[in-house]
Amino acid sequence: MQNFDYCNKTKIIFGKGTEGRAGIETAQYAKRILLHHSGGSTVRSGLIDKVKDSLKKSEVEWVELTGVQPNPRLSLVRKGIEIAKKEKIELILAVGGGSAIDSSKAIAVGAVNDGDVWDFYERKKSADKALPVGTIVTIPAAGSESSISSVITNEEGPWKRGVNFQCIRPVFSIMNPELTYTLPPYQTACGITDMMAHIMERYFTKETNVELTDELCEGALRTIIRNARKIFSGGEKDYNARAEIMWAGALAHNGLLDTGRIGDWASHALDHELSALFEIAHGAGLAIIFPAWLKYNIKENTPRLARFAAKVWGVDGAFYDYEQAALEGVLRMENFFRSIGMPVRFAEANLDSARIPEMAKRAVHFGAIGNYRKLDEKDALAIYKLAAE
Amino acid sequence: MQNFDYCNKTKIIFGKGTEGRAGIETAQYAKRILLHHSGGSTVRSGLIDKVKDSLKKSEVEWVELTGVQPNPRLSLVRKGIEIAKKEKIELILAVGGGSAIDSSKAIAVGAVNDGDVWDFYERKKSADKALPVGTIVTIPAAGSESSISSVITNEEGPWKRGVNFQCIRPVFSIMNPELTYTLPPYQTACGITDMMAHIMERYFTKETNVELTDELCEGALRTIIRNARKIFSGGEKDYNARAEIMWAGALAHNGLLDTGRIGDWASHALDHELSALFEIAHGAGLAIIFPAWLKYNIKENTPRLARFAAKVWGVDGAFYDYEQAALEGVLRMENFFRSIGMPVRFAEANLDSARIPEMAKRAVHFGAIGNYRKLDEKDALAIYKLAAE
Numbered sequence: 001m002q003n004f005d006y007c008n009k010t011k012i013i014f015g016k017g018t019e020g021r022a023g024i025e026t027a028q029y030a031k032r033i034l035l036h037h038s039g040g041s042t043v044r045s046g047l048i049d050k051v052k053d054s055l056k057k058s059e060v061e062w063v064e065l066t067g068v069q070p071n072p073r074l075s076l077v078r079k080g081i082e083i084a085k086k087e088k089i090e091l092i093l094a095v096g097g098g099s100a101i102d103s104s105k106a107i108a109v110g111a112v113n114d115g116d117v118w119d120f121y122e123r124k125k126s127a128d129k130a131l132p133v134g135t136i137v138t139i140p141a142a143g144s145e146s147s148i149s150s151v152i153t154n155e156e157g158p159w160k161r162g163v164n165f166q167c168i169r170p171v172f173s174i175m176n177p178e179l180t181y182t183l184p185p186y187q188t189a190c191g192i193t194d195m196m197a198h199i200m201e202r203y204f205t206k207e208t209n210v211e212l213t214d215e216l217c218e219g220a221l222r223t224i225i226r227n228a229r230k231i232f233s234g235g236e237k238d239y240n241a242r243a244e245i246m247w248a249g250a251l252a253h254n255g256l257l258d259t260g261r262i263g264d265w266a267s268h269a270l271d272h273e274l275s276a277l278f279e280i281a282h283g284a285g286l287a288i289i290f291p292a293w294l295k296y297n298i299k300e301n302t303p304r305l306a307r308f309a310a311k312v313w314g315v316d317g318a319f320y321d322y323e324q325a326a327l328e329g330v331l332r333m334e335n336f337f338r339s340i341g342m343p344v345r346f347a348e349a350n351l352d353s354a355r356i357p358e359m360a361k362r363a364v365h366f367g368a369i370g371n372y373r374k375l376d377e378k379d380a381l382a383i384y385k386l387a388a389e
Numbered sequence: 390m391q392n393f394d395y396c397n398k399t400k401i402i403f404g405k406g407t408e409g410r411a412g413i414e415t416a417q418y419a420k421r422i423l424l425h426h427s428g429g430s431t432v433r434s435g436l437i438d439k440v441k442d443s444l445k446k447s448e449v450e451w452v453e454l455t456g457v458q459p460n461p462r463l464s465l466v467r468k469g470i471e472i473a474k475k476e477k478i479e480l481i482l483a484v485g486g487g488s489a490i491d492s493s494k495a496i497a498v499g500a501v502n503d504g505d506v507w508d509f510y511e512r513k514k515s516a517d518k519a520l521p522v523g524t525i526v527t528i529p530a531a532g533s534e535s536s537i538s539s540v541i542t543n544e545e546g547p548w549k550r551g552v553n554f555q556c557i558r559p560v561f562s563i564m565n566p567e568l569t570y571t572l573p574p575y576q577t578a579c580g581i582t583d584m585m586a587h588i589m590e591r592y593f594t595k596e597t598n599v600e601l602t603d604e605l606c607e608g609a610l611r612t613i614i615r616n617a618r619k620i621f622s623g624g625e626k627d628y629n630a631r632a633e634i635m636w637a638g639a640l641a642h643n644g645l646l647d648t649g650r651i652g653d654w655a656s657h658a659l660d661h662e663l664s665a666l667f668e669i670a671h672g673a674g675l676a677i678i679f680p681a682w683l684k685y686n687i688k689e690n691t692p693r694l695a696r697f698a699a700k701v702w703g704v705d706g707a708f709y710d711y712e713q714a715a716l717e718g719v720l721r722m723e724n725f726f727r728s729i730g731m732p733v734r735f736a737e738a739n740l741d742s743a744r745i746p747e748m749a750k751r752a753v754h755f756g757a758i759g760n761y762r763k764l765d766e767k768d769a770l771a772i773y774k775l776a777a778e
Contacts (some may be wrong), residue, residue, distance in 0.1 A: 001632045003404025008397065014648070015392025209629030211615065212637050215608030223601045240598030243390045247648065248601050256645070259403070259636065 001209045001260035008254050010146035011172040014247065016239070018176045019136055022051045022093070023058030025172045029132045030090030032061045034083060036104045037095040039066025042138065045182065051095060051136060063087045068096060071275055071282070072103035074118055074154040080107035081117060084131065091171075094135045097191070098142025098151075098282075101135050105150035105168040108133050121152055121161035123366070130167040136174045139183060140246040141191030141283060143198055143253025145173035153276065160276040162268075175250065177242035185232070189340040190283025192228045195249040196221060197286040202263040203308065204372040206301075210261045217257055218311040224248050225312070225336060232340050266370030267293045270383060273359040278351050287342035288349060292387035294330045300373050302326055346388040353388040360384055390598045390649035397643050399535035400561040403636065405628070407565045408525055411440045411482070412447030414561045418521045419479030421450045423472060425493045426484040428455025431527065434571065440484060440525060452476045457485060460664055460671070461492035463507055463543040470499035470506060473520065480560075483524045486580070487531020487540075487671075490524050494539035494557040497522050510541055510550035512755070519556040525563045528572060529635040530580030530672060532587055532642025534562035542665065549665040551657075564639065566631035574621070578729040579672025581617045581634065585610060586675040587641040591652040592697065593761040595690075599650045606646055607700040613637050614701070614725060621729050655759030656682045659772060662748040667740050676731035677738060681776035683719045689762045691715055735777040742777040749773055 013021055026033060035051070042048045043066075055062055065080050083089065084107055092111075094104035108130040110117035119125055135145045144150070148169050151162040180188070203217040223244055230241040251257070270293070271285035298305065306322040309315040309329020313336075319325045334344045343349035360381040368374040375383070402410055415422060424440070431437045444451055454469050472478065473496055481500075483493035497519040499506035508514055524534045533539070537558050540551040569577070592606040612633050619630040640646070659682070660674035687694065695711040698704040698718020702725075708714045723733045732738035749770040757763040764772070 001404075001629055001636075003407065005400065005402055007400035011394065011396035012648075013394055015390075018392065209632070211633050212609060212612045212640070215612050216605055219604030219608045220601060223604050226600065240390055243598070243649070244600050247390075251601070259401075260632070 002207060002262070004259045006255060006259050008146060008169065008256070010170050010254070012146065012175060012250065013172060014175045015243075016176060016178055018174045019047065019050055019179065020054055022134075022136060022174060023054035023056070023060055025174065026055060026060050026091060026093060026134055027058040029134070029171060030060065032087070032089060033063075033091045033093050034080060034087070034089045034104075034107065035062040035064045035093050035095065036068065036080060036107065037066055037100050038068045041182075042095050045179075047136070047138065047179065048095060051093075062093070063089065068100045068103050070099050071153045071160065071279065072099040072106075074152055074156075077103055077106040077110065077117060077152060080104075081110035084111035089131065091132045091134055094133060095138065097137070097139025098144040098194075101133070101137075101142065101144040101170070102150040102152060104133050104135070105130070105144070106152050107131075108168060109150075109165070118154055120163050120165075121154070127163070127165045128167055130165070132171045133168060134172045134174075135170045137246070138179045139187060139191050140180060140249035141194040143195060143249050145170055145175065146250050146254040148255070149253070151272075158276045160272040162272075173250070175246055177239055177246045180242050180246060181237045185341055186281075188231060189228075189342050190281045191249065192224060192245065192340060193283035193287045193337060193342055195245075195252040196224055197267060197283075197290060198252040199257060200290060201265050201268060202257045202261065204264045204304070205261040206372060207261040213257055213259055213261060220248050220251055220257070221312045228336075228340055262371050264370050264372040266372070266375050269369040270359075270363050270380060273362045274351065276362075277355055277359060278349075280349055280351065284343055284349055287337040287344055288346065288351075288387045289383070291330050291334050291337075291344055292383045294333075295327070295386055296379070296383045297373055298323060298326055305329065351388075353384075356381065356384040356388060391596060391651070393648045395644060395648050397535060397558065397645070399559050399643070401535065401564060401639065402561060403564045404632075405565060405567055407563045408436065408439055408568065409443055411523075411525060411563060412443035412445070412449055414563065415444060415449050415480060415482060415523055416447040418523070418560060419449065421476070421478060422452075422480045422482050423469060423476070423478045423493075423496065424451040424453045424482050424484065425457065425469060425496065426455055426489050427457045430571075431484050434568075436525070436527065436568065437484060440482075451482070452478065457489045457492050459488050460542040460549065460668065461488040461495075463495075463541055466492055466495040466499065466506060466541060469493075469496035473500035478520065480521045480523055483522060484527065486526070486528025487533045487583075490522070490526075490531065490533040490559070491539040491541060493522050493524070494519070494533070495541050496520075497557055498539075498554070507543055509552050509554075510543070516552070516554045517556055519554070521560045522557060523561045523563075524559045526635070527568045528576060528580050529569060529638035530583040532584060532638050534559055534564065535639050535643040537644070538642070540661075547665045549661040551661075562639070564635055566628055566635045569631050569635060570626045574730055575670075577620060578617075578731050579670045580638065581613060581729060582672035582676045582726060582731055584634075584638040584641040585613055586656060586672075586679060588646060589679060590654050590657060591646045591650065593653045593693070594650040595761060596650040602646055602648055602650060609637050609640055609646075610701045617725075617729055651760050653759050653761040655761070655764050658758040659752050659769060662751045663740065665751075666744055666748060667738075669738055669740065673732055673738055676726040676733055677735065677740075677776050678772070680719050680723050680726075680733055681772045683722075684716070684775055685768070685772045686762055687712060687715055694718065740777075742773075745770065745773040745777060
């Protein structure tokens with residue numbers, strides 16, 4: 001086990017009706033905020049009106065910035081920064097999923113640091129201050145509600161880049177599972193895949209003595225799989241199933257599962273190129289990449305892959321053949337993703353495999369990717385090809 | 390799943406050599422501190438000298454208060470409060486196990502609140518402010534290093550009473566598993582039992598849809614049991630085994646495993662009377678009480694007890710008979726406790742069973758105890774008797 005520091009200060013306010021606490025929680029930090037959301041479902045569902053009522057009751061003023069979309073855009077972030085500076089904004093309140101939250105985090109950084117905000121995402125500099133960010137989560141997926149991550153797309157490339165700064169961890173996050181009842185099934189499935197990928201990226205580590213976090217990862221994955229099956233068997237409004245998924249999504253990315261280990265993250269890098277070139281949802285891209293990544297690494301610590309197959313996918317643990325068990329696990333994962341409507345091959349998402357060489361080159365733009373196994377352009381090419389087969 | 394708020398701001402600094410960061414971490418909060426510890430093994434091991442060197446380097450001054458012992462005493466707490474006020478102390482740095490930390494928390498409360506500190510423990514009032522507490526953990530057991538709990542013994546009763554206040558959660562905790570290599574086996578075993586009890590108290594809940602936290606509890610218990618066996622099979626200096634136990638001990642009591650559920654806590658209340666009357670170590674008392682509590686509740690949601698037996702103790706999950714499976718789990722738990730040198734009956738710890746009626750009366754001093762099943766004096770009596778059989 002490696003040495004680690006761990007501290008997560010996000011206050012989670014979880015449960016039915018908790019969006020009514022938006023004003024009280026916000027008022028502890030700010031009297032004038034930027035209210036940042038899509039302007040679509042957040043308005044149609046009546047959620048934004050409830051949030052505004054709550055803000056009013058706590059005498060919090062807001063400026064509204066709508067238009068957040070999946071793979072949130074740098075151009076909107078720049079607009080938000082301009083507003084935040086001009087309007088003397090004290091906190092950014094994100095209402096939505098990972099896109100609204102990541103966009104809010106980028107605005108929070110840009111509002112109090114000089115220079116171009118994209119420089120942070122290009123790894124030219126690091127941020128140690130930002131405006132406080134609060135969130136009201138409507139899509140359990142990214143885990144951005146208590147993470148230090150933000151991923152933004154620069155339309156000019158297009159480039160999709162992420163940062164990890166302690167200062168952008170939300171100060172509070174309101175999570176009401178009821179708000180997720182009306183998510184389209186595709187979005188629910190993308191979210192489930194995303195949170196599973198967050199756990200798997202951490203699970204696949206070279207570190208060998210991390211038993212507690214291995215157990216936590218496996219338990220969280222089993223919980224997600226079991227409750228996803230409930231939701232996709234007519235349980236769209238099953239509060240408890242939605243609650244398990246939502247809480248697991250936060251846990252997946254709040255840092256606890258990183259303690260003592262270094263995760264892999266190659267699959268995220270490989271997916272970023274899919275999202276950037278094809279506008280495919282992050283979760284769907286991961287459902288395509290992850291099985292291919294596992295197959296490509298089948299000889300890389302096969303017993304660990306076999307354990308994953310046994311503990312998470314219920315493959316018989318008394319292995320005669322580690323590799324066979326591991327491959328059975330990958331097959332079950334693919335079946336699971338397909339069962340919730342996710343694509344697991346390029347063709348199933350209508351992606352053009354002719355662009356694979358270009359993506360492979362882009363994926364290693366900053367150098368080799370992954371830690372479980374370092375991947376170069378040739379490896380990236382091979383994994384994309386497996387995903388296109 | 391119940392609504393919940395969750396926020397744990399303790400910064401964990403975990404790993405080899407981390408005691409060298411005592412000064413840097415302390416200096417972020419204070420320039421003048423109370424250094425609180427036993428004055429025994431903390432000195433003999435050379436740890437306190439290392440801590441003092443680190444404090445000096447960061448220009449932190451200290452006043453020292455030694456003499457903390459297991460089941461920390463109110464009289465020493467009162468002395469600490471007097472010093473803290475007189476010396477204008479800004480932070481209490483606990484070096485030790487749960488006793489040093491709980492004593493430090495009590496001093497932290499008493500130093501900035503008027504009136505008698507025991508009134509808080511008598512539930513006459515609640516605290517919302519305290520001096521910051523930092524810790525350097527030498528015994529993984531109580532989980533006090535990132536919890537809101539403090540348990541103090543008033544020698545005049547003797548009474549053992551606990552409080553839970555957000556304001557006493559340590560601001561940082563330094564955890565180096567190497568510091569636990571030289572613990573006497575009995576203390577290691579008491580600590581292991583204590584942390585397992587913390588998880589089991591939370592696990593046994595009436596709440597039915599808490600799958601994620603059920604999984605986390607079970608995984609943490611399995612990790613503790615597996616690594617305890619390593620330590621007690623010649624692995625006293627097995628860094629990774631010590632690290633798994635130490636990190637699990639913090640997780641057991643940091644609040645995460647409470648989310649969405651109400652724990653039981655009757656066994657802790659029953660053990661408090663054992664500790665108060667017989668001076669038995671908290672962990673050893675729990676090893677005696679918990680199996681008896683389980684047996685007494687064998688008809689209380691038997692499938693849940695059977696699941697516990699299967700998932701934690703490896704009892705065959707394909708039950709023909711829930712009750713039989715549950716009882717097999719209790720038997721395996723007793724065998725495990727005995728294998729690490731814990732008593733599981735009154736006689737094994739030379740406790741006088743003639744005082745059982747007195748203990749049963751005292752245990753329900755504040756009213757019925759427990760949430761999985763409410764227990765009155767008659768129930769407490771029956772459980773103590775089962776533990777004495």
